Amino acid sequence: MSTSPANPAPYKSFLRDLLGVMAYGELSAFERLSSDARYSPNLHDRAVLGRLAVIEFQHYELVSAKLDAMGVDPESAMLPFQPSVDHFHERTRPADWYESLMKAYVIDTVSADFYRAISRYVDADTRALVEQIQTDEEAKAVLRERLKTALADDPRLASRLALWARRLLGEALTQAQRVSFEHAFLGGVIGADEEQSRELVRGLMAELASNHSRRMTQLGLAG
Structure with a gap:
C-alpha cells in the first residue's frame, strides 16, 4: 500500500521526520560501529x-541526498531526534565485544523491520530508498555469522546474550513506539484517528517482536 497525499504539506512534514530519524540512525550506527571496532579481539574482526561502519555511512549519505x-x-x-537516539544508546551501552555484536545485530534488524513497515504507506520513490537501505543484507549476515561463531566457541555466552538481546528489544520497541506516536508515523500519514493509530502501532510492535524472536531462535537463543 502506498500513499497519494491529498494535502502535500502534512505529508512532506511526515517525510521530513521519517528521513530525519533514518539519517540520524544511520549516522549513529556509523559512529557506534567505528568506536566498537577498537575493542575487537583481533584485526580481522576490527576490519x-x-x-x-562504512556501509552505514553510505546509507546516511543516501538519506541525506534525498x-x-x-x-x-x-x-x-535530524536534530529533533538526536536527544532520544543518543539517550537510547546511553541506556544500552555494551559491556564487552560480544554485547556490541548483539546490539548491532538487534538494532539493525529491528530498525530495518520498522522502516520497511512504515514504507508500506509512502510514495514509490521513498519506498525504493527505504528498501535499498534496509534490505542491504551484507551487514546483517556478517553480524549473524559472527555471533553464531562466538556462541559455538563459547556456549556459556548464550544465556548472557539472550538476556541482553531481550533488553535491547524492549528498549528498541519503546523507542519505536515513542517515535511512532510523537510523529504520527502511521496514523498521520494514512489519516487514522488516535485509536486506530494506536492499534496500528500495537500491531507493528507485535510484528517486530515476533520477527526478533524468530531471529534469536535461528541463533540458538531463546527469543
Whole structure:
C-alpha cells in the first residue's frame, strides 16, 4: 500500500521526520560501529566492523541526498531526534565485544523491520530508498555469522546474550513506539484517528517482536 497525499504539506512534514530519524540512525550506527571496532579481539574482526561502519555511512549519505533533493537541510531534519537516539544508546551501552555484536545485530534488524513497515504507506520513490537501505543484507549476515561463531566457541555466552538481546528489544520497541506516536508515523500519514493509530502501532510492535524472536531462535537463543 502506498500513499497519494491529498494535502502535500502534512505529508512532506511526515517525510521530513521519517528521513530525519533514518539519517540520524544511520549516522549513529556509523559512529557506534567505528568506536566498537577498537575493542575487537583481533584485526580481522576490527576490519569487519570497520567495513560495516562504512556501509552505514553510505546509507546516511543516501538519506541525506534525498532530504537535499526535497529542499530540506539534513541536519535540521535530524536534530529533533538526536536527544532520544543518543539517550537510547546511553541506556544500552555494551559491556564487552560480544554485547556490541548483539546490539548491532538487534538494532539493525529491528530498525530495518520498522522502516520497511512504515514504507508500506509512502510514495514509490521513498519506498525504493527505504528498501535499498534496509534490505542491504551484507551487514546483517556478517553480524549473524559472527555471533553464531562466538556462541559455538563459547556456549556459556548464550544465556548472557539472550538476556541482553531481550533488553535491547524492549528498549528498541519503546523507542519505536515513542517515535511512532510523537510523529504520527502511521496514523498521520494514512489519516487514522488516535485509536486506530494506536492499534496500528500495537500491531507493528507485535510484528517486530515476533520477527526478533524468530531471529534469536535461528541463533540458538531463546527469543
